[in-house]
Amino acid sequence: MRIITQTCPQCGTIVSANELESTRVMKCPGLSCENVLRFEDLPREDREFFLDHADEYEL
Ligand SMILES: [Zn+2]
Numbered sequence: 068m069r070i071i072t073q074t075c076p077q078c079g080t081i082v083s084a085n086e087l088e089s090t091r092v093m094k095c096p097g098l099s100c101e102n103v104l105r106f107e108d109l110p111r112e113d114r115e116f117f118l119d120h121a122d123e124y125e126l
Contacts, residue, residue: 068123071113077102084109084117085124 071084080097087093087106095102106114117124 068120069116071109071117073104073109075100075102075104084113085121088117088121088124 072081073084073087074081075095075097078095078097078100080095080100082093082096082104084106087104087109091106093104095104109117
């Protein structure tokens with residue numbers, strides 16, 4: 068299974084796409100980081116791949 072992640076550009080914390088997809092917008096979980104991460108910020112091909120395979124990502 069391909070793992071899709073987004074890296075926070077401010078602190079480097081890695082967030083998985085399924086966390087982002089479930090909330091769409093989330094505050095970065097990094098310590099003392101106020102950056103906001105959005106599912107829409109993922110590259111289009113990553114979003115499409117994730118949505119096509121969303122059932123495989125459910126834990
Ligand atoms: Zn961050």
